[in-house]
Structure formats: structure tokens, C-alpha cells
Amino acid sequence: MIQLSLQSMSDAETPFVTRLRATGDSVDPTDSVLVAEDADGATYAGRHGLISILAASAADLDGDVVLVAPGAGRVERLLRARRLDIPTNTLLVTERCDQLCLMCSQPPKKTHHDRFQLLTDAALLAEPESLIGISGGEPTLYKGQLLTMIERVLTERPDLEFHVLSNAQHFEEADVERLCASVYDRVTWGVPIYARDPGLHDHIVGKDGAFEKLQDGLAVLLGAGCRVELRTVLLSDNAPHLAELARYVATRLRFVEAWSIMQLEHVGFARRRWRELFVDHLSDFSTIGAALDHAHLHGVHAQLFNFPLCTVPAAYRHLAQPSISDWKRKFVPECGLCTERERCSGFFEWHPDGEARSAVRPL
């Protein structure tokens, strides 16, 4: 696992964003340039003074955009320059959420530390042509700041794109006009939907009336011509009703760019309730296969996230995306022989090893 938060020391009094450089070439005023490196770590100098990052190698960090938090004694690698594959760097804008999904991988917190200005600074320093993820908590709880950040960054950086994970509970008809702006052509909204049945969806997200709000939110996104990716995490609760959801997506929601059916992450709330929630697609793929077929039959691009390739029947394998970011992805020893690792999601770092090892059939 690659650490995204590192121990550090800095002279600054307030948090700031900077880009780390291993050499003095192409220095931008916002860059911090390496001045010393030894077995303990790397030290950089920039306009906010010195930063020492412990147990880190300057080669690894070269080009990374980091948030330095002097009070906490940490640096957070917001945008890693040396990411290996498609899943993006993700900016966490808040840890508050108005839903409480029963499998939440990142349980929400009550407090919110506003750091939109710092995240804006960071996004403006992103590598050319990057896709930046925005996640939470629920980012649209701070809709005004969020949209302002998106507009500012995308106006200044016509080469960037955002992917925003949002439960779409907080859009209003009045937002349609704003979301029609051309910068939003470069924003995809990843919106979770768990079931066609309002009661079941509400139960899974832990919020009464959530499904109805979701429909309104999707209507706003559709009205503005926004790009939408639907996301459905598989659970023992909703898996039996996947066909119904597929029909709903292929009719009322056929404007979406993609529908991602996602396997569960063994972390957060799901960790404690794993046996109860996990759907073993290896022993029965038929409902998932039928949902994929139904969506594709009607021209909706359905795909699989967090499904290792060898656990998916061959006919559906091309729909399984390498969806797990490199920093939290692992392969088990059995994967060593596999020729398809490059294209494979692998497993989450926190997936039980025993289950992973017994599931793998190297290709």
C-alpha cells in the first residue's frame, strides 16, 4: 500500500499547498525544491520555508502536489504525479454526509474543515490533462463552494476534468442554469443508486425520502445535460432486485454515460457486516450477467468495478474495469502467474487474503 499521508515538519504557521520538485528545473513560484535527502527523509525549500518529510524518497514524491499541515505534522499527497493507472487522484472536500449507507467505506464525521481554497490551489497545479476525483462525505453539502471551485479550476485549466461523487440529494431546479455552463462538459457526476424500490434504496442509504430526492437530483443533472455515471454497490439486500434496477436504468435513466456495478469494499461499516452483506459473484454470476445484458441490450453502457478479471465469466470480462487505485490495490501470490494483471482491478488492500487467494484463477 502506498501512503498518502506522511509525517512532516514545517516552519509555516498555516496549511499551504505546494508541488515537490526533486531538482531545481522548471521552478514555479509555488514549487518546493529538494535541498537535502538522507535515510530519514527529504527536505524541501519553497516560499513557505522548509518542509521535511519523514521516511520518504524524493524520487517517489517528485511532482506531487501536497497539502502541508504544520499543526498536524503531516503532508497529504493530494495529487500524485506518478500514479500508475487510470483511477484518479481524489480530493476529499468534506467528511460530513447526509446519508449513512449501511456498507459505507468511509463513515462520515460530524465536523467539517473547510479547505476549498487549498484544494483549488492544488487542482490548479495538477499535471496536464488529468482527471481529478472529488469525493466526501457528500461534496454537495457545500454546493456553493464546490461549484465555485470547479468553475474556477476548469476555467483556468481547460485541460482538466473532474469526476465528482455525489448522492445528488442537494441539486435544485435553480441549479440547472448554472450547470449548463460549458465547463461542466468536463465534469462527470458519479451518483449512487442502489435499488428501484424507494424503500429499499432509502434503507440502504439510511435516509427516508432519499430515492425521491435522488430522482429530483437526476432530473436537474439531465435538465442541464450533465454527464452522469450511476454507481450500484452490490449487497445481499439489493442483489436480488438487480433486474428491476436494470430495467429502470434502461428506461428512465438511459441518459447516463455509464452504469457501474460495484463489488463491496472490506472496510468501514462493511467490515463488521461482511458475511451479511457480501455477494459472492463467483458462485453465482447470473443476476449480474442478466443486468449487464439488459443494460447493453438497450444501449446503456454497464460495467463492473472491483471485480478481479478471473472471477468474471469470460463473456463479461471486457466489462470489468481496473477500478481500484494503485495506492490501495493488491494482488495475492496466486496472481503472480497471471498475464492479465495490467488490465485487472486486483483486490482492495483490505480485502481478506484468504478469500482473495481462494477466488483467484490466474489467466
Place this chain on the structure above:
Amino acid sequence: MSVVTDDLGLIDTLRQRQVSRLRSRPLRNGHGLFVGDNGRFFRAGPSVQDRLNGGGPSEEDLRFLDGEWHVLGSGSLERRSRRYAEAQRLGWSHRLDYLILVPTLRCNLSCSYCQVSRASLSSTGHDWSDATLAAVLDQIDRLETTSIKIEFQGGEPTLRLDLIKAVIDRCQRFERREFVVCTNLQYLDDEVLELFARDEVYVSTSLDGGAATHLSNRTATDSGTRRFLDNLNMIIERFGVGKVSALPTIDPRSPPEPDELIDTYAGLGFNSIFLRPINFHGFARKRHPESREQQSDWRRYYERFIGRLIERNWQDRSRVLEETYLGVCLRRIFQPGSERHVDLRSPNPVGVDYVVIDHDGTVYPTDEARMLARSGIIDLAIGSVETGWDTPERATLDRHSTNEFDPACRQCAYQPFCGRDVIDDIARYGTIDMPRTETEFCRKHMYLFDLIFELVYSDDPAVRHSVCRWLRLPGTPVELGPTLP
């Protein structure tokens, strides 16, 4: 065969329950097909039709209809997504990015049904002049698009490689480029092969069946046939089968055995066969007057051909053979907007996203229109490459290029899947003012969609296998079309 009789009664009953408008079409075995404006459809047996027409839909019926999106909901999502789905079914022509160019009308063959009224090899005045070339290049410079597709037709366009190259050179500014050279593959010298070797260049040719069929239709001499087949094989071997597309033209009076044609195509590595009967234009009209409308013989042949494809796909699952146009119509039913096919869409405006520029710089809306003009039937030119084609002629054709307001089409269950082709009407009847159901375009598509729905609702696993592959599905679901029990 029993039919759905009381259509209006059904609609009335359902409307009270906020069921959306449904149009019906009898299927075999007394079933009826019901289609909503959004293109969603279902099948219902006679007892259900009686129930719907008589006492009204049951709770289960309404639940089914709601799941299939035939019950109108409330709320902005419902309103917008309904409009979205209906709009998705409309033809979408935006800006010009597809040119069919005829740099020369001269040809080194004289095919029995040549559709373009060729000119002899040594004739003059049948190639682009310098001024025409300059005007074509000027039009290319003015295109506001990032992708371009150009088809070089003729005559035999490789007789004027210099013109082809001049056009391709001028197109290098586009991000995506595709050039198709439509050639009879009679003479391939190094210069032609060098052109074909470019990644952005594709080859399209005619291949009418086995060697004997091709000989009698086209090449006229054994040596000509051999040269063609040798060249075709050589190109496939050298550049891969993806470089080439081949189209047969079938004489419906003596079509080749389906297996002869399929073997020829499959043997060369082609999976898609566009089964076209002789078209009614140009010299073909004079020599084959009976080709004005497709006869039932042709339809029997077509069905036999589709049957063979299905059997062969079932026997050898490693490859998927398909009839090109059947695939297009099938995917239009389920996957609106998934591909661009300018022959079947509505509205189908002319001179918007593609045009034909003839050897003398005249601009036509379609290749068919060019042939009509050449054969003296009617001049459907919409302008010229020098002066443009934003003309009253084009506006006149465009005013009627939709099936949206046609009284017959409005009653038709297949309207959401179908298209409109004013040029075809004019070609056959000299007018577009025909009751739609009396046109060949309508009869042909009614036949095709009837056939397709029979396949969609077939229980035969071999049929389902092929239909699912033609729909590009990963698996083979048990049900492709819903049935209201």
C-alpha cells in the same frame, strides 16, 4: 392469423390509467406487438388484448406497463427522460463531416448494372477540372469538424490517384480521418498500394458471389475475374481483412445460393454481408425494368439467407456472420443513436452532414440522386461545389425529410425505428406524394421489422444466439422482448 382489432378502444382504456400512447402491429400466432413513442415495446396474446380492450388492464398489467415505461409518471425526471428517450430516436445531423467525392467518371469496366453511368477510359471532360479540385479543397478547409470521412467513388477513382492524394493531404488537420476508396481492384500498381498502405485509407469493393457470378455481373472476362480475386486476396493478406469492405449486388432473378455467397465472404474473412438486390437507377433501370420493387421471391431468398447465417453462427460459435442492414435495423430498435446510418433515420435532411460532389463539381444530396440525374430521370442537384448548396432546391427536399408528420407513419408501430427517404420515393415514383404504405421503402421496412420481431421473440436457441451477437451483447439473455402474460 388473428389481429389486434380494437386499437382505439385499448388506447382509451389505458389513457384513463395514464398509460402512454401505444401503437400495435399483429405478430404471428395471434400475438400483438405494442410500441410506445419512446420505442419501448412488448408482446401480448389475444386474451390480454381482450382484457385491455374490454375491462381494462388489471393491477398486474399496470405494474408490467409501468416497469416497461408505458405508464406516464409525474415529476421532472419522468418528463425529461421521456423527452430524452424520444429525442434519442431522432436522426441527428449536425455539421458536414462526410463527403462522397467522384474525381472521375471514367472506368475500366462496364458492369451490367452500373449505377453511375460510367464514361469510357479514354473519354475527356469526365474528371475534376483544376477549378473543381480547388473548390473541393476550399470546402474541406471550411469544415468545422474534428473528424472527417471521405469516400472516393467513380468511375474508378484510382485512375486519378493525384486527385485522391491532393484531398487526403488537405485533410491532415483533422484529428480523426477515414478515407474509403471504392475500387474494382482491376489494376494495382505500386503507387496505389502505397496509398492503401496508409492507416487512414480503406478499400471498398464489389464482390457478387463466387467467381462465376462475379464474372457474369462485372468482370466479363476470366482474366479480369482472376485479376480481381488475386488483387483482393493480396490486399487482405498484406493489410488484413479490416482494410477492406466488400459489397455484393444481387440479381434477384438469379441470386447465388446463400451458401455460395456466404462461403465466398467468410472464406475471405468478412463477417458482414450487405445483401442488396439490384438498384433501380442508371443503366440498371434500362436493362432490368423489373427491379423497381422487391418481389416476394426476393423476400423468400432474403429469409433463406438469414436462416443460413443463423444456422452457421450456431454451428460455429467462434465467428458471427451478419447481414449488414438487418443488423442496422435490429440495433435501431434496441439501441437508438448507437450508430450512424444515413440510409435509415428520421428526420433525414439532405446536404447537412454529408454530400456528394460529382465529377463536374455538381453537388447532390445522395449517391442515388446523382444516378437519377445521370440517367436523365430527374435533376436532384442541390448546388455546386463552387457556389455551395444552401439553395431553395435543398430546402424543398428537406421540408419533407421526416416521417414524423406522415399520417400513415403516425399510425405505424414501427415509426420510432424507421426512417424516411425522399430521394428513393422520387426515384421510384417520380413524386414523394404517395400514400406511405404504397411505397417500396415502407413495404421493405415493414417486412424487415416484422421479420426482426419474429426473430426477437423466437424460442429457438440458435436464433437467440445470433440475435444477441448482432446486438453485441456479452451474454444471451432468456428474454429479448418482454411479453405481457
